[in-house]
Amino acid sequence: MPARISRIDVKIKMNRNEGLLSASPEKRYRNFISTVVDREEVWLLSSEDGYATYNDENYTNLLVWSKKQFAEMFADGDTAVSIEIHDFCERCKEMLDNNIGFLVFYNGKDAYWADANKIFNDIQEELILVE
Numbered sequence: 001m002p003a004r005i006s007r008i009d010v011k012i013k014m015n016r017n018e019g020l021l022s023a024s025p026e027k028r029y030r031n032f033i034s035t036v037v038d039r040e041e042v043w044l045l046s047s048e049d050g051y052a053t054y055n056d057e058n059y060t061n062l063l064v065w066s067k068k069q070f071a072e073m074f075a076d077g078d079t080a081v082s083i084e085i086h087d088f089c090e091r092c093k094e095m096l097d098n099n100i101g102f103l104v105f106y107n108g109k110d111a112y113w114a115d116a117n118k119i120f121n122d123i124q125e126e127l128i129l130v131e
Contacts, residue, residue, distance in 0.1 A: 061102060
């Protein structure tokens with residue numbers, strides 16, 4: 001019986017993750033904020049050259065996810081690495097004036113874009129709620 005329950009739990013988890021991947025960028029962003037605060041870590045992709053980024057005309061954008069499994073889906077030779085949530089917030093404060101943005105929870109089609117100020121403030125608000 002436990003093996004069956006385990007398979008059911010895995011299937012439910014997979015369905016939840018698939019649903020989250022197909023959710024709107026705004027919903028994925030809200031999930032990202034609550035999950036990274038709950039788990040106390042943010043996931044990025046890293047290589048010998050540094051963190052994976054996407055550059056546009058105005059910003060260098062870091063790609064961030066709430067869980068390792070989501071980051072690994074888009075690793076393409078990079079390694080999923082985590083940053084402790086308070087360290088991540090400190091780094092956000094350092095980036096406020098450097099045209100650094102975040103592509104939050106990329107799903108293969110789109111992501112929620114936030115600048116360092118927004119993501120920092122939203123994480124801080126969530127931290128206050130849970131602490």
